[in-house]
Amino acid sequence: MNRTTPAKRTTIYDLAELAGTSASAVSAVLNGNWKKRRISAKLAEKITKLAEEQGYAVNMQASVLRRDRSKIIGMIVPKYDNRYFGSIVEQFEALARARGLFPIITCTMRDPALELEAARTMLSYQVDCLVATGATDPDRVMDLCAAAGVRTINLDLPGSRAPSVISDNYGGALELTRRVLANCEREYGEKAPLLFIGGRGTDHNTMERVRGFRDAHAEAGVPVDEMLVQTCGYAPEKAESAMRQLAERTSDLPRGMFVNSTISLEGVMRWIRRSGHYAERMPHLGCFDWDPFVAMLGDHIEMVRQDVPRMLEAVFGIIDSGATDITVVQVPPIMEKAG
Amino acid sequence: MNRTTPAKRTTIYDLAELAGTSASAVSAVLNGNWKKRRISAKLAEKITKLAEEQGYAVNMQASVLRRDRSKIIGMIVPKYDNRYFGSIVEQFEALARARGLFPIITCTMRDPALELEAARTMLSYQVDCLVATGATDPDRVMDLCAAAGVRTINLDLPGSRAPSVISDNYGGALELTRRVLANCEREYGEKAPLLFIGGRGTDHNTMERVRGFRDAHAEAGVPVDEMLVQTCGYAPEKAESAMRQLAERTSDLPRGMFVNSTISLEGVMRWIRRSGHYAERMPHLGCFDWDPFVAMLGDHIEMVRQDVPRMLEAVFGIIDSGATDITVVQVPPIMEKAG
DNA sequence: CATATCTGCTCAATCGATGAAGCAAGAATT
DNA sequence: AATTCTTGCTTCATCGATTGAGCAGATATG
Incomplete structure (x- = not known):
């Protein structure tokens, strides 16, 4: 009978009328604190049944407006185009839902203006936490x-005004560099510096990874020329053109590389294929980030896989505890070998 | 001075008081229809400035509660772990934002129960469209x-009660199968059937792709044994174990395969590596879906890349036009060759 | 029997933004 | 001078759910 007016949604007032009771009772029953409000089990059951029959759904807008906490949790994320951010988002949603929070996510395309814009919008939607x-x-x-x-x-990149959860970028880079250096030495019988490529020279992660990269070289007694640190940005095109320019400036290309993200690796691999350099012998690669297909590209690739489940548990640990002290939690990443 | 009470948010009432005017005027100014409501430019400017100074942000919950349209648009998506869904989500957000809509996305992990649960939650948040x-x-x-x-x-998979936008699965599969068959014939000098692996036998896309697969074989005069159609599910593990079982049942493994998603390809590749089958000669592969690193796996792979930009334009075309007739828009996919 | 307590509800204010209706003062028209 | 229009606001009800306060009747206690 209400099939004739499909546009109008059932409210607690409609249910109250149908049940011959008050909206207040309906509300109490449907949001679960009817015991606290001393509603009889009989009435509770009646209302619950009615709500089901009528296909009632709370109006969250009204509910949130009234309550002090919205139970909405926001996340801003740069991109969805790689497994790292993909799994971050999946985990985030799962853990939020497990806590009865509603996750809203916005992708900012690495654009600082969009970042602020997205944060402002989330505030408008009354997120409890971002x-x-x-x-x-x-x-x-x-x-x-x-x-x-x-x-x-903060997740992935640390900030100075809020708790942060990040990977141990220095440690991961140190170990990754060590391994690639060792792989090169094993094949060529002599120590030689690697190329660092990808990422932004100004971001914390890249700086830490470069530090690990340098320290691993220092450890091995291998000097690193400035030209060998190419923090050209993350995009594949940028990595590709950085490679091209490097090849123009030197004929003595490095035998191994530290590629700072799968997304930069895309550009590096493309350049390797297209340019014909490294045609006889593939360079030894280390990639800071993991992808299942990269793992199949050959046995000359080492990867660092960031421990997303542990990172997100740390994030929700902070949320659950209510801590606001400005700490940086560093989660050790996992080393993965191709093949 | 209001730094002392950071918890309390500025509302239009606060601004009204500060400006010596009414909340109604403030609202009219801030949501842009002050001309319609005959507010003077002078007052409008004053209010705008004040709002900025006070860092005012609308309470969307209150705003949506009052209005008839929420301008919230929802999307449910199975996973974020591949480029196809990743780009769908990125495009969706961009196109929604461009129209002044707020996108909310939920990932359902391919779980039908979560799917309904997510839809219900979105209805609670008053989405205008899902x-x-x-x-x-x-x-x-x-x-x-x-x-x-x-x-x-519906996007990607069609439904019978609402407009749908999908890829031309049949056409894509037909062409993909043709190419892989041709690649095999070129190398081995004789026609032989391929293996179809991955996907759910019950879903529309898989059925259409199997149809394309069969028709391409029929075209070439190559019979397809039932055992060669393995719609074992999408997950890598399922594809891997389907391969294992197939290898146990026959020693004469097919020389080429049609892999129904990158995610299944992950399992297939893993099995190929681990099992040692195909050690001398890699099978010719066709993958229904594209991934940049799959494209680098070797020149024996053909891919179908679904045309996500065009698909999402079609989706928003339908939304913009307000059409509700139950049509299926088929977008032709793009053929990509590895290398 | 009188009073206190408990049970099972209802009433009404509230959250913040919106917009129809209305009102006062000035400008224009007859 | 009287009337109508226009301008620039304000007032108030409303969206739907939540919750403190309160109230009637039943039950327990002194």
Whole structure:
């Protein structure tokens, strides 16, 4: 009979009328605290049944407006085009849902302006908490949120105004570099420096990884020429053109590389294929990030896989505990070998 | 001075008080229809400035509660672990934002129960429209939404109760199979059937692709044994174990395969590596879906890349036009060759 | 028997934004 | 001078759910 007016949604008032009771009772029953509000089990059952029959769904807008906490949790993330961010988002959703929180996610395409815009929009939607993943300018985001009294947590890239959860970039890079150096030495019988390529020279992760890269070289007694650190950005095109330019400047290309993300690796691999350099012998590669197909590209590739489950548990650990002290949790990544 | 009470958010009432005017005027100014409401430019400017100073942000929950349209658009998506869904989500967000809509996305892990649960939650948040991507049971989702008067559109998998936008699965599969058959014939000098592996035998896409697969074989005059159609599910593990079982049952493994998604390809490749079969000669592969690293796996792989930009334009075309007739838009995919 | 306590509800204010209706003062028209 | 229009606002009800306060009747306690 209400099939004739499909546009109108059932509200607690409709249910109250049908049940011959008050909206207040309906609300109490449907949000589960009817015992606290001393509603009889009989009435509770009646209302629950009616709600089901009528296909009732709470109006979250009304509910959130009234309550003090929205139970909405936001995340901003740079891209969805690789397994790292993909699994971050999947885990985030799963853990949020497990806690009865509603996750909303926005992808910012690595654009600082969109980042702020997205944060502002999330504040408008009354998020209780915002996780900023790989934010270009985490502190600006934090300031915005702080002004609205909203907690924030940095993931992947650390900030100075909120707790952060990141990988142990230095440790991972140190170990990755060691392995690739060893692979090169094993094949060529002599120590030679690697090329570092990809990432932004200004971001914390890249800086830490470069530090690990340098320290591993120092450890091995191998000097690193400035030209060998190419923090050209993440995009495949940028990595590709950095390779091209490097090849123009030197004929003595490095035998191994540290590629700072799968996304940069895409460009590097493309250049290797197209340019014909390394035609007889593939360079030894180390990739900071993991992808199942990269793992199949050959046995000359070492990877660092960031421990996403542990990172997100750390994030929700902070959220659950309510901690707001500005700490940086470093999660050790996992070494993976191709093949 | 309001730094002391950071928890309390500025509302239009606060701004009204500060500006010595009414909340109504503030609202009119801030949502842009102050001309229509005959507010003077002078007051408008004053309010705008104040809002900026105070870091005011609308409470969307209140705003949506009052309005008839929420301008929230929902999407449910199975996974974030491959480039296809990753780009769908990125495009969806971009196109939604360009229209002033707020996108909310939920990943259902291919779980039908979660699918319905997610749809219900989105209805609670008053979405104006829901795009169901790759839904296991699109029609159930549609029914839910229809009861609430919410429009829906199917993406990737078609449904029978709402407009759908999908790839031309048959055409893509036909062409892909032709190419892989030709590659095999070129190398081995004789025609031989391929193996179809991955996907769910019950889903529309898989059925269409199997049809294309069969027709291409028929065209070439090559009979297809039932054992050669292995719709074992998408997960890598399932593909891997299907390969294992096939190898146990026959020593005469096919020289080429049609792999029904990159995610299944992961399992197939893993099995190829581990089992040692195909050690001398890699099989010719066709993969229905594209991934940049798969493209680098060797020159024996052909891929079908679904035309995500065009698919999402079609989706928003339907949304913009307000059409609700139950049509299926088929977007031709793009053939890509490895290397 | 009188009072206190408990049970099972209802009432009404509230969250913040929106917009129809209305009102006062000035400008234009007859 | 009287009337109508226009301008620039304000008032107030409303969206739907939540929750403190309160109230009637039943039950327990002194």
